[in-house]
Amino acid sequence: MKKRIAFTLTWKRIAGLLAAGVAAALAVSLSGLVSIAASSGHFAPVGWFLHWTMQNAVARQSLGISVPEDIDLSDPALVQRAAGHFATGCAPCHGAPGIEQSPVVLSMTPHPPRLEGQIGEWADRELFWILKHGIKYSGMPAWPTQERDDEVWAQVAFLRAYPEMSPQTYADLALGGERGTIDEGVEGSETAGFDGITADALTDCARCHGRDGLGRGEGASAGAFPVIAGQSEAYLKATLQAYDLGFRHSGFMQPPASRYPDEVLDALAVWYSEQPLPGPAMPAQSDGAQTTAADPRGDIAPETAMDDGIPPQIFPTANRSDAAFSIEAAAGGLPEGDEAALLDLGRTIAEQGIPSRKIPACNSCHAKEGRAKNDLYPYLGGQPAWYIDTHLHLWKEGTRSGTRFAHLMDKIAIQMTDEQIEAVSAWYASRPLGQ
C-alpha cells in the first residue's frame, strides 16, 4: 500500500516556503562558512560551470554588435592608438609580449589568462562586448566610459594584432620604444626642472603623444593620435581636468588624467603648449593662402557648390540667396569617392559655414592664426580626420563634454550631416598643423 502524504499547496504555504528559503540562505551566509578564499581555487565542476555561463552570456549578449563600416580592424593606426592603453590598462594583469604575468596576478581566482592563445577563440563582437562591459566577479573591469565605442574598437584591433606581436614591436608601440626611456641626453636637460613624478608623467604621455606632442606612429599608423603640441595651455589644462573629473569621456585618457595630481597636469599642459609645431614652410600652406584670399563666394567650385540637386531650370541661380546658400551635401549627395569635391565642401564649411543650415564657419573660433581667439578654443588644422569626425559625432549624439565651452558645439554639430562632418574633417586634416 502506498502511503499518501496529505499536503495541499496554498498561497500561504508558498509564501512560507519562500521565506524559509531566504532565511536559510541568510543563515548560511551568517554562519561564515562559505568558501570565498582565492587560495582554494574553484571546485572543478563549479569552475567549469561558471566559465561556461560566462561564455554563453558573452556569445548571446554580443549578438547585436557588428564592426562599424568605417572601422578596419587591420588598420595599424588603430593598433597604435590602443597600444599605450594596453600597457597600463591590460598588461598589469594579462601580461604582454616579453612581459610575464606577476605571481600576484596569478594568485587571483579566476586568474587572468594570458591573451595570446585566448583571442582567437572569440569573435570581434565578443571581444568588443567583453572590453566594453567587463565581466562581473572575475576582476575584468568594464571600459572606463560607455560612450566611446570607437576606443573599444581600437582596442579590439590591437588584440587582433596581439598574438603575432614580437616583444620588440610591443615595446615600440606601447612603451614608446627607444624614446620612452626616462630622460636622457638633450631631452633630459629640457625637463631638468621637473620633479620625478612630472618627468614620469611626461614619459607616460609620451608613450602615445610623443614628447613633442605630435603623436607617435609613422607610415601606415601615422595620425593615430590628435596633435597636442602648441595648443593653448588653458585648453590643455581644462581638457586634462575634464578627463580627470569624468566630464570628457575616454577610456584612454581618463585613467592617466586621474593618475596625477593637478600640479602635474598643469606642468604637462605647459610642456605641451610650448612644443613647437613643424615649420610653416609646407607647400600646402601657400596654396591655402592663395585660395582664401580670393573672392569668398566665387572660388568654391562654382558649378557644383551652388547646386543643391534642384535643376537650374526650376531653381535659377538668380533666385538663390545667401540665406539659402546650400550645396550638394546639404541634401546629402556628393559623388562617391570624389576627393576634390569633398575637400571643397570641407573648406566651405570651415571658412564660410553653411548659414542656411545653421552651420557657422569653424574658423570663426578655431583658426589659430590671423585673429584673437579665446584660449579655450583649440586649433584644428592638421588634426587627423578620424579625430575631428569622431568628436563631431559624439557632440551630435550629445555625449561630448570637455572644457566649459564644450556645449557651444552641441548646437552646431547637431545641424551637420555625416557627409558634412566627413568633409570638414578631411579638410582640416589636409591643412598644415596649427592652422
Add this chain to the structure above:
Amino acid sequence: MPDARSLKPCRAERRAKPWNSVFQSPRPPHKASIAVGASALSAKTLTHGARCPSFAAKRLGLTTLLLPLALSGCVGPQSTFGGAGSEAAAVEALFWFMLWGAVFVWVVTIGIAIYATRVSPGRHSERTGIRFILIGGVIFPTVTLAGLLVYGLKMMPEMRSEANGPTIAVSGERFWFRVAYGVEGEPGVVKSLPPGGVESANEIYLPVGQRSELLLGSPDVIHSFWVPALAGKMDMIPGRVNRLVIEPVREGVYNGVCAEFCGDAHAQMGFRVIAVSPEAYAAHVEAQSQPAALTSGPGLDAFMKNGCDACHTVRGTEADGAIGPDLTHLASRRTLGAGLLAMSEENIATFVRATDHVKPGVEMPSFGVLPDAEITAIAAWLGALK
C-alpha cells in the same frame, strides 16, 4: 432668476464659491484672469436676490473692477479688434456684421419657436407651416449665406491687390524673425527669399497709408506670420515664398507672433510692427542701412575673440555671421530675444549670460561661461549700437 445657492447663508457661500480664491488671492490679478471670467458670471447671478447686500455690493464692485481685465484680450497691441490695418479693419467689419446678423436670426428663430409652442400652438395649418419652413429654413439661409459669401469673397481681391509700398522680406527662423527692407523678388514655389536689402530682426517698420508687400519664407520649419491688429495670418514655408500685403491705417506699435507651433521656444517667438509715416519709414530704413555706430573697443574685441561673429553680423566690423540676428543696430530695437525682453544693456547681459534660461529652447548657446567682465563689455557695446 434667483440662484438656489444664493439663499444659503453668506458664510457657506463664501466657503463654497470658486471666486473666493480670487477674492482673497495674494497673486497679482492678471495671473488669475481666467478665474475672473468665471467669477464675473457667478457674481452677477448671485447678487440677484442675495440676502447679504453688503457682500453682494462688494462682489459687484469686484466684478466691475476685474471685468476689464477679463476683456483685456480684446484691446491692446495684439488685438484683432484694433483695426489698425486695412485688412484687419475689413475683417473686423465683417465680424461685427456677422455677429449682429447671427444675433438677429437667433432672436427671431427663438421668438417664433416660443410663439409656436407657448403663445398659440396649433393656430396655423400644416400647409402654412411647411411653406414657412421652406421660406425660413431653406430659401432665407441660402440667400443670406450666398450674400455673405459674395461679401466675403469680394474682400479677397482687395487683400491680394498690388502693393504700392516697399517690399520687405521676412524669414521665420527658429525662434526669431529675420527682416530685410527693400528687396526685389517675387513669391513662388521652390524659391528662397531674395537676397540683399537692409537687414534687421524682430522688428518691422511699415509706412502708414501704403500697401507694403511682405515676402515670407523660412529656412527650417513651417512658421506663421501674424500681426492680429493689422492683418490675417500667412504661413512661412521652407522652399516657398508667400506674399502678404499689409496696409497700416494708424500709426502705432503692434505685436506680431509666430502662429504655427515650431519648437520649444515657439511661444517666445514674437516681433513688433511699428507703423509710421512714409517719411519716418524712409528715415528708419536709411538709418538701419548705416554701419554700426561703434566699431572698436573692448566689447567688440570680446565679441570677436569668443567667436560671436560666427553667427552674428555687425556691419562695419569683421563680424559677418549669417546664422543669428543682425546686431548692427541692436539697441535701436524695442525688444531683445524676439519680443521677449525690453531692450536694455542689463537685459543684453542677461540674455548672453543665461540664454537658455531666459528663452528655453533657444538655438543660441548660453555664454554664461565667459568672464563677467567680457559679458559686461559685450553688453555695453551692443547696448550702444543705436
